[in-house]
Amino acid sequence: MKTDICSVCGSSKIMHDMRIVDFGHGNAKNDLSIEIKTTDRLLFNNFEKGALKAQICGSCGKVDLLVNNPSDLWQAYLKAKAL
Ligand SMILES: [Zn+2]
Numbered sequence: 001m002k003t004d005i006c007s008v009c010g011s012s013k014i015m016h017d018m019r020i021v022d023f024g025h026g027n028a029k030n031d032l033s034i035e036i037k038t039t040d041r042l043l044f045n046n047f048e049k050g051a052l053k054a055q056i057c058g059s060c061g062k063v064d065l066l067v068n069n070p071s072d073l074w075q076a077y078l079k080a081k082a083l
Contacts, residue, residue, distance in 0.1 A: 006057040013058030020052050020065075034067055036076040040083040048076030 004014050020032040031051040039045045050067035057063075067073060 003055070006060060006062055007064075008062040009057065009060040011057055011059035015054075015056045015058055018054040018056055020054055034073060036073060036080050038076050038079045038083075048072055 004012055006012075006014060021029040022032050024030050033052060034050040036048045037045050038048055050069045050073050053066050053068065055064040055066065
């Protein structure tokens with residue numbers, strides 16, 4: 001849930017929707033993501049992905065992680081559990 005008050009220190013210096021990147025080959029930036037495999041094939045499986053976004057407190061450094069597509073991930077999670 002988005003909030004404007006830090007749950008740890010009560011500060012209102014909250015930075016929203018901060019991208020979290022991983023540096024891949026040749027310093028290519030990739031969004032750190034949740035990945036759920038929704039098919040159980042040997043090759044060419046389908047995946048549901050959700051990029052992680054961070055809310056960071058500018059006072060104490062508390063970081064909260066969010067995804068933008070929680071309902072899509074939930075559906076994929078249910079599907080994956082049934083495989
Ligand atoms: Zn804080």
